Amino acid sequence: MKILKDGKILILLISLVVSILLITFKGVSPGIDLSGGSVIVLKSEKPMNDEELTLTIDILGKRLNANGLSDVRIYPRGNDEIIVEIPKSADLERIEKILSKQGVFVAKIDNITAYTGKDVKSVEPPQQIPQGNDWAYGVPFELTLEGAKNFAKVAEGKAYHRVELYMDGKLISNPTLAEGLADGKPHPKQVITVGPYPPSKEEEDEAMAIYAALKSGSLPVKVNIEYVSSISPTLGKEFVKGALIAGLLAFIAVGVVVGIRYKKPKIILPILFTCASEILLILGFASLINWKIDLASIAGIIAAVGTGVDDQIVITDEALGGEKRLKKSIRRAFFIIFAAAGTTIAAMVPLFVMGVGMLKGFAITTIAGVLIGVFITRPAFARIIGYII
Template sequence: MLVQTKSSIIIVAIVAVLGLLVYFSYQPILSSINLGLDLRGGLRVVLQAQENEGEKVTEDTIQKALGILRERVDSLGVKETTLYPQGDDRVVIEIAGEDDPEAAVNILKNTAQLEFWDENGNVLLTGKNLKDAQARVRSDNQQGEVTLSFDSEGAKLFAEATTANVGKPLLIVIDEEVISAPTVRVPITDGNAVIEGQFTAKEANDLAVLLRSGALPVSLEVMEKRSIGPTLGSESLEKSIKAGIVGVIAVLFFMIGFYRLPGLIADISLILYAVLVLGTMSLLGSVLTLPGIAGFALSIGMAVDANVIIYERIKEELRLGKTLRAAIDAGFKRAFWTIFDANLTTLITAIVLMYFGTGPIKGFAVTLSIGIVASMLVALIFTRYLLLLSANLSDNKKLYGV
């Protein structure tokens, strides 16, 4: 009697804590999960690398370009941006949730090749010797400007350039566009320079980011541009949520109807499973896409499948005449390797997709991987514990579908 009372109290406490966890974490988790382009709306742009004379576009070139673009994204603070290569010479940029995504793409794809010319158009110094670039606002006219500092080699070249052009204009050129052409009054030997122009504070900051991240190794041209409105994205999300709710409710009723008490425990476990998966995605900053929702739904099916395997093993043991606790222990032992092998093979596939896949495929693989790990932990630890507690309440085999 004491054991029954204690088990009942523990089960009620677990259910209550789980209920409170869902109640207090539901909104924070959903509000912090980043929605992808297909759910939130935004812009998808495919950029193609253009070969320069004598310079062939290679995989290494595209990887370098991606690295520079990612650094620009981080520095500019562009929201929910996904970058990945496509084929041998293309880069895909997906921006969700940005107020002006086209402007963001235009800034990101700029080559940002900095050069200093003399009045005859001869290149005296390039951005490869640039050490740092910072934006600031002038106090006299509130216009933005960019301060430059060069490495030792750049400082030497800049000193030579200014010494040779005293009293002459020194053209500051970015992507073959003259930004300013100040007249050199005295030689500058400290390796510092300032780019002045009709810049706003934001324009100066954007320019400093581009210069600081370095020039792209190739020029990028827009090959495809597709805009997804927020209305279409919200409709996709709404339909996905409705389909998910209907599917989950159907699974919950099936488990209770077919497996009875273990089915109810499986339903409780699924609630914990959903919180774990969505909470992990929120903590990792994962982007949820339509394929990601599909991965989540698939992992729910795998979580239920693990419970089905366990419960069928338990029923077999009960039919052999074992006691309830012995049947539960034996059922889990017999089901463990089946569940482990099935989940491991799926996890390996998901990891391969995560590593080699891009965009939506990667989102599907990430969600599926998180779901697989969570389903194994919940089924083999949480569900087992609840079953053993429930075995203390009643040994009626009919409650277990036998």
């Protein structure tokens, strides 16, 4: 068929195939409001500048990654709040403990600083550690050469004195200095014990929080947990069900309105096909960039498809009203479409750039939908209408 050899229609069909493959094999990740999870709101003790905000988000991300959590979203809200979204599978109690630590680490002997967190070269995950004739549970770490030398200087001749280890000003361990560590020689290998082995759940969480803080470094500003809200997987499924029903009803409503307006299946079906294509292309794009689809993103998809229907009606009316000068009519329609797309994108860009919470999801799906429509689906639809008329 001649219509299938048209370049713009081929681009649409190829894009659809790619999107379907991406959705099928890579999948589309749902946000926590659809899959279930928790939102933790962190409040800083003072407003942060851009550098502090970026560094804090980076450090928090490293801490969560150190605990095997890569499927998280961390983003700022204003200059004194940070939002952390974690999946339903995460240990919420442990995550709260990890996020609430600033991570300022200091070791003292007789109230003299022996080393700090800046002297820590590497950290090992919490593990079973020999302690005399028994076993303990703790976090092994290694000091830099400079840190080990300073420790040797402070510890020399102070065997059996207490080594007080502080995290954020709180004493977390105070082991007795072994005689072999008080000989004035550098001993880079150190350990923080949190309790006997096997550890309790609280001791495991504390050890993981210490490990994450030492591995990532201290936050530039102290943050506290302002509040935590959780969405159960059951509620998330209800949201998905509601979104699918709303989408289906919207699709049917569009079909009814367009059917009343044009009364010709050869015009109605291409409009509905283009609407469905735009949804698939947006979902394929989301899969490609690993963007999580949440309720705000779904709203953006609906908004983009809604503008798409408007544009298709403009194209159709122009084509029907100017059959003798079809190309000129369609060019006039695309002038209107590009102007509308420009204003929509201009309105969405600030929301995307500023990253204001869930509104970023709304902005990115709306922008993606508008661009996909302008460069892929609208040109293809115009060609289809041209062949029909």
